[in-house]
Amino acid sequence: MLFSPEQIRKDFPIFERTVRGGKKLVYLDNGATSQKPNSVLEAETNFYKLHNAAAHRGAHQLAEEATQAYEGAREIVAEFLNAPGGSEEIVFTKSATEALNLMAYAMGNAHPGNRFHLGPQDRIVVTEMEHHSNLVPWQQLCDRTGAELAWFEVTPHGRLDLSAIDSVITPNTKVVSLTHQSNVLGTINPLEEIVRRAHEVGALVILDACQSAPHMKIDLAQLGVDFLAFSGHKALGPTGIGVLWGRKNLLEDLPPFLFGGSMIEMVTMRTATWAPVPQKFEAGVPNMAQAVGLGAAIEYLSSVGMDIVNNHERTLTEYLLQKLNSVDDLSIVGPNDSEARGSAVSFTVNQIHPHDLGQYLDSQGIAVRTGQHCAWPLAKRMGVPASTRASLYLYNNEADCDALFNGILGAQKYFGSF
C-alpha cells in the first residue's frame, strides 16, 4: 500500500480531538514526544487486562505470560536495532536519560583494573550540541572521578567541528558520548570518523539515539558504536520505557548501577553476585506494560518501514525548510538544507520572542517547542538564547507545514513590527 500520512493519522486517536476552541491539532513537537497509535495503547492495556504479573518472578501462568511478553519486547527491540549479540544486549530502562545516567554511574562504580575505571588521567569527550541528559551526567562523573571533560565545538552552520579531532579524542580518552541527531539543530553527526578515531585510541563510543532511532533505520552491526540509548516515548511508544544497548562483552564488564531484586545471582548478609546481562542492569520489577507497548510501537514502525518513514520525513523537511526560508526575517538555526539533517527544524523570527510566537501558534492549534530545548551550551554557542522548533514525524504532512507557515505570518501581523 502506498504510504500516506493521512492514512497513518487514522491510527492515532489524538488526532480526533481539537484544541483551543475547535482548532485542528497540528502537532509539530515530535522531538519532545510522539503521539501513540491505537496498537500501542491496546498492547499496554491488554498487558494489564490479561497478563499482569511480575515478570521473572512467581510460579504461575500469569507470571509466565508476563515474562514472555516482556522478553518478547526485548527481542523486538534487538531486531529493530539489528543488535549483533541479540536480545541479551538490550537493557530496558525508564528512559534515555536513565540509560545515559546508568552508563555514567556504572562507570563510576568500576574499580581500578576494570576497563571502565576512570581517574584523573582519563578523558571523557562529548559535544557542544548535547542534550543536558548527555552532558550533565558526564560532568558529574568527571567531578566524582577527577577525569577531564572535553568536547567538540559546533560551527556557526550547526555542524560538529572535527578539524581538531586528534587533539579532542586523545590517547587518554576513555569514552566519547555524543548525539546521533541534534534535538535542536537537526544535524546528523558523522559517526564514522569519530568512531574510527575513538577506537584507534581504545575509547568507547556511546550514542544518544533519541532523535535518530525513531526516524531512521539503525543498524548496529554497521554503526560501529559500543553503546546506544533511546527513549520509547519519542518512537510512538509509552513513557516510562527506554533502551540501553551495549556490546555483550562490554555489558558484562560494566558494573551494575541500581541494586536490588532481579539483578542478583546470590546474596549473603555481606555480599552479592550479579545475574547475567541484561538482568544485571534491571533491578526491581520492570516497566513491563511499557516495554510491551514499545514492542508494539516498533512493530508499527516496522510495518510501515523505517526507510519509508525516513524518506517521508526527508521530503517533508525539504518542503518545510523551503516554506520557512520564504518567510521574511526568519533564520534557521542549524543546517539550512536537507543534507545530513533530520526533521527537527529550529528557527527564530526577528523581534518575535519564541515564547510569544509559540503562544500565537498555539492559539491556532499548532504545537511547537520554544526555548533552549534542554541544550543551554548549544544555545549559547549559536548565539540564540531561545528558538522555536518544529519537529516532524510520519503522520505529518504538507498541510501541517503550511499551517505553520501561515501561523508565523499571522504572528508577524499580530505582534506588528517591533
Add this chain to the structure above:
Amino acid sequence: MELDSLYQEVILDHYKYPQHKGLSPVFTAQVHHVNTSCGDEITLNLILEGNQISSLTWDGQGCSISQASVSMMSELLIGKTLDQASLISTNFSDLMSSKGTSSGDSLILEDAVAFAGVSKFPGRIKCALLGWMAFKDAAIQAQTD
C-alpha cells in the same frame, strides 16, 4: 480572540518601549534571575534611600510578558517604600494565581492589572513573575547587606 486577553495593548507597548531598562552604575543590591524553562533573564539593580526605592533599573532578554512585566513593575515601584512595594508585589502574585477569576485591583496595581489575562495561561505565569521574584530577592539582599 482568547489571545488578546494575554497580549493587552499596554503589555505590548511596554515590550516595545521598555521603561527603566539599562542598569544604574551603582546599586544597593543587584540580582540576576533566570527562567530555567525558557531562558528568559533579568538583571535588576535596586537603590534604596532609607526605606524608599529611589531607583529600580534592569536589563534582560525574554518574551513580551517577562519584559513588559519588569518594565511596568519598575514604573510602579520607584518612589514606594519597601512596605508598600511588598504589598503591591503580594497583590500581583495573588493576581497571577487567580486562574482568570480576578481582574486585579487597579488602585494598587495600576496598569499592571493588564496582566490579569496571564493567569489563564499556566505556562506564562512564571514569565510575568520573573521580574517580581527578582525584586523580592533584591529587597531582601538590600536589607541584609
